[in-house]
Amino acid sequence: MLIYLFCLHPSSFALTRQIDSLPIDVLEGLARTLVASTRYRGKLSVTFPVIHRQVVVHKPAGNWFASMLRLYARKKYESVEAVWEVDSSELVAQRWWAEWQNAVRNAVLSGRRGWVTVEDWMEARMGLREKEKGRDWGVDGQ
Numbered sequence: 001m002l003i004y005l006f007c008l009h010p011s012s013f014a015l016t017r018q019i020d021s022l023p024i025d026v027l028e029g030l031a032r033t034l035v036a037s038t039r040y041r042g043k044l045s046v047t048f049p050v051i052h053r054q055v056v057v058h059k060p061a062g063n064w065f066a067s068m069l070r071l072y073a074r075k076k077y078e079s080v081e082a083v084w085e086v087d088s089s090e091l092v093a094q095r096w097w098a099e100w101q102n103a104v105r106n107a108v109l110s111g112r113r114g115w116v117t118v119e120d121w122m123e124a125r126m127g128l129r130e131k132e133k134g135r136d137w138g139v140d141g142q
Helices: 024-037 062-067 089-109 116-124
Strands: 002-005 014-022 054-058 078-085
Touching: 024 089, 089 116
Parallel strands: 014 078
Antiparallel strands: 002 078, 014 054
């Protein structure tokens, strides 16, 4: 992990997270293969966003009266950037996918829209399995 720090004024700063060299192509291929195996025929979008990408930390004013009235509002902040170096090998991507594929499969088969979370992963690890669809699904009119 590489952290880039640039703070000239100690009053406040923003921390931004960035993940480099994530093997997105490999993970997207694995996800599309899994979804195709469920006989889903609708549109599919695979993304790996960084959640909670930025945190802004403000130093409180020293005078309680000034902070209550907000006389010295500080909107300027310096930047701090944290870059997470991820091993970009296919082996790492396949190990990650081996942990998450059952959670993704359950989410697809249940027809969920949105994120696959740690709670979904825990349910899959405890043995919860969604029932397979008997026919093609995910297309309007079916």
